[in-house]
Amino acid sequence: MIEFQNIGKSYGGVRAVEGLNLHIELGELVVLIGPSGSGKSTALKMINRMVDHDQGRILFEGREIYSFDVRDLRRRMGYAIQSVGLFPHWTVERNIATVPHLLGWSKESISQRVTELLTLFDMAPELFRQRYPHQLSGGQQQRVGVARALAADPAVLLMDEPFGALDPVTRTALQLELKRVHQTSGKTIVLVTHDIDEALLLADRIVLMNQGQIVQVATPLELLSSPASDFVLDFVGRSDLGIKLLSLKAVEPLVRHDPAPPGSPTLPQTASLREAVAILAAQGASVLSVLNAQQQPVGSLYASDIFVSHANTPA
Numbered sequence: 632m633i634e635f636q637n638i639g640k641s642y643g644g645v646r647a648v649e650g651l652n653l654h655i656e657l658g659e660l661v662v663l664i665g666p667s668g669s670g671k672s673t674a675l676k677m678i679n680r681m682v683d684h685d686q687g688r689i690l691f692e693g694r695e696i697y698s699f700d701v702r703d704l705r706r707r708m709g710y711a712i713q714s715v716g717l718f719p720h721w722t723v724e725r726n727i728a729t730v731p732h733l734l735g736w737s738k739e740s741i742s743q744r745v746t747e748l749l750t751l752f753d754m755a756p757e758l759f760r761q762r763y764p765h766q767l768s769g770g771q772q773q774r775v776g777v778a779r780a781l782a783a784d785p786a787v788l789l790m791d792e793p794f795g796a797l798d799p800v801t802r803t804a805l806q807l808e809l810k811r812v813h814q815t816s817g818k819t820i821v822l823v824t825h826d827i828d829e830a831l832l833l834a835d836r837i838v839l840m841n842q843g844q845i846v847q848v849a850t851p852l853e854l855l856s857s858p859a860s861d862f863v864l865d866f867v868g869r870s871d872l873g874i875k876l877l878s879l880k881a882v883e884p885l886v887r888h889d890p891a892p893p894g895s896p897t898l899p900q901t902a903s904l905r906e907a908v909a910i911l912a913a914q915g916a917s918v919l920s921v922l923n924a925q926q927q928p929v930g931s932l933y934a935s936d937i938f939v940s941h942a943n944t945p946a
């Protein structure tokens with residue numbers, strides 16, 4: 632879908648990105664992460680030519696990006712950034728409709744699409760479509776920013792710290808929404824973040840950068856279980872690596888199909904092992920009753936099974 636071939640970029644003689652090779656597959660959610668100044672934003676912006684590379688080739692759907700009309704290229708790629716960049720004198724509806732409007736969609740199609748997107752992001756259309764950005768909370772503005780990026784149903788969504796500067800609760804809610812949107816739409820998404828937990832939660836693959844170069848490309852589980860170097864280990868957080876690994880593992884494989892003792896604390900079947908450990912510790916319990924979506928018990932989860940199974944995970 633998007634291919635970086637030996638990409639380089641300098642600003643005034645200073646190398647920001649060097650020797651970048653990466654193939655992003657159709658429908659993948661790839662997270663670019665790394666310390667400040669490592670070249671993440673530059674790499675992202677080269678995809679839609681907000682920044683032009685000066686070495687190598689970038690292919691989009693098999694075609695060199697320099698062979699596209701730049702406006703056409705950008706319309707095919709939704710772009711959402713931390714500062715949101717909503718137009719202050721336009722309503723929510725008009726903001727979301729920016730690209731459909733440029734593409735000459737009919738009034739009815741635009742209105743329908745705005746309703747669809749506001750509903751998707753859990754913002755009642757009748758309440759929000761006529762509001763102006765200053766009448767929204769920060770989290771709502773971010774949602775509108777992402778809705779705008781999705782409006783014309785672009786093949787690709789590029790996101791630069793889209794949930795930065797939000798409180799942790801709103802941030803988590805938006806991350807889960809993005810995960811759901813990705814799973815239901817199957818869009819290719821490239822997201823830049825500083826936040827390793829965000830990367831672990833969302834990414835199909837994580838691209839860890841340092842000083843303009845890729846240090847490791849891996850799935851979240853691979854990154855935690857086989858960090859390529861001490862730099863990676865430090866970046867992902869040496870001290871709480873085990874806890875992070877637990878958050879990637881589902882409880883389901885460890886559920887025993889016999890009922891937990893009466894009065895055991897409960898846990899949804901869809902929870903992660905990290906959540907299970909948190910409840911076990913908080914309640915001082917050694918076994919949990921696992922519930923399905925209908926709140927019916929489906930079995931039990933023993934603390935001893937978690938630690939044995941986790942210890943057996945290949946490092």
Ligand SMILES: Nc1ncnc2c1ncn2[C@@H]1O[C@H](COP(=O)(O)OP(=O)(O)OP(=O)(O)O)[C@@H](O)[C@H]1O
Pocket residue numbers: 642643646647665666667668669670671672673674825
């Ligand atoms: N317009 C520019 N002019 C000059 N140098 C720039 C410009 N944009 C970025 N740089 C430099 O290029 C390097 C990479 O910057 P980039 O913004 O891609 O990093 P980043 O990993 O996204 O950083 P951050 O996490 O702080 O946003 C940095 O050293 C930065 O100072």
